[in-house]
Amino acid sequence: MKLGVTLSTFAATETTNVVDRAVELGTEAERLGLDSMWFAQMASYDAIALASAVGRAVPRIFVGTAVVPIYPRHPQILASAAKTAQAATGGRFQLGIGLGAKNLLEPAYGLPYPPPITHLREYLGALRPLLDGKDTGYDGATVTSHPVAATAVAGAEQTIPVLVAAMGPQALRITGQFADGTIPFLAGPKALEQHIVPALTKAAASAGRPAPRIIITVPAVVTDKAAEVIASATEQLAFYEHIPSHQRVFDWDGVDRAGELMLAGDEDTVAAGLRRYLDAGATEITLTYTDVAGDADRARTWRLAGELASS
Known part of the structure; x- marks a missing residue:
């Protein structure tokens, strides 16, 4: 089982330097045998910069963003x-990367939110050559990109994997x-098996691309306070219930509240829940919201993840 962790809420209550704490957690994750550590983009810190710092300080663990909204960043900047x-x-x-939520980002930045599917297609069309150090331009309805200087970066010759937080049919086809691959959040096993995996796999095959990576991000905590954890997660995740793309996925899974997708319980309960995602077609799993019940339960959850990753 290929397992990682996604840090999203960890900095909200920290009083120590956020980079120092992230490196500390990255060192712990590597010691426990986890494969990867991912960072959500927040209004406070920059996810790519934080991933860079952890990956530089911790010598073996893979790092990534889960996810950076492409609006309003230009492909050259990203x-x-x-x-x-x-x-x-x-x-x-x-x-x-992800499209982000219009109702959150448009008021924050004060810029018109582009047609999402067109923007995703054009953004990926402009981004991939830039990541490969190619200076070719791109002209689209929502994206125009013409580098004025060379874009190659010494030391970055290895291909950078691009994952999209895609769950809807059109976004999955473009992905x-x-x-x-895709890196969805709050998609349960039923949505994964019946909708996300088939659509993405078919699109990749039709395009002559390799089998896609399907990295599912699962809120999970090993705890003796399962009911309390689920109640807290239901409150914290309620925002996603107002995003149309997530509403569709919740319908696929047959859940009314996002918190119903929280895995909480003892080690056997959480391990069994994670295996259901693998059976549904996930190629990798990252755990998030592991600190919702405090650091002791987070550490307990990470220990289980490390054991499953090495088993």
Whole structure:
């Protein structure tokens, strides 16, 4: 079982330096045998910069973003940051991107939110050559990119995997055609098996691309306070219930509240829940919201993840 962890809420209550804490957690994850550590983009810290710092300090673990919204970043800016991270980590950086939520991002930035599917297709079309150090331009309805100087970065010659937080049919089709896989959040085993995996696999095959990576991000905690953890997660994850793409996936899974997808319980309960995602077609799993019940349960959850990763 290929397992990693995604840090999303870890900095909200920290009083120590956020980079120092991330490196500390990365060192712990590597020691426990976890394969990867991912960082969500927040309003506070920059996910790519944080992944770079951890990957530079921790010598073996893979790092990535889960995810960076492409709005309102220009592909040239995102590519430059990603290639710098690849050079900093010795080829262990993975770029996870997403469309983001219009109702959250458009008011925050004050810029018109582009038609999402067109923008995703054009963004990936402009981004991939830039990541490969090619200076070819791109002209689309929502993306125009014409580098004025060379875009190659010494030390970043290894291909940077691009994962898209795609769950809907159109986004999955584009992801299969242009990206290396998907990295969905809050998609249960039923949605994965019946909708996400078949659509993405078909799109990749039709485009003549390799079998896609399907990295499912699962909220999970090994705890003796399962009911309390689920109640807290239900409150914290309620925001996603108002995003149309997530509403569709919740319907596929037959759940009303996002918190119903929280895995909480003893080691056997959580391990069995994770195996259901593998049976549904996930190629990799990352655990998130592992600190929702405090650091002791987070550490207990990471220990189980390390054991499963090495088994």
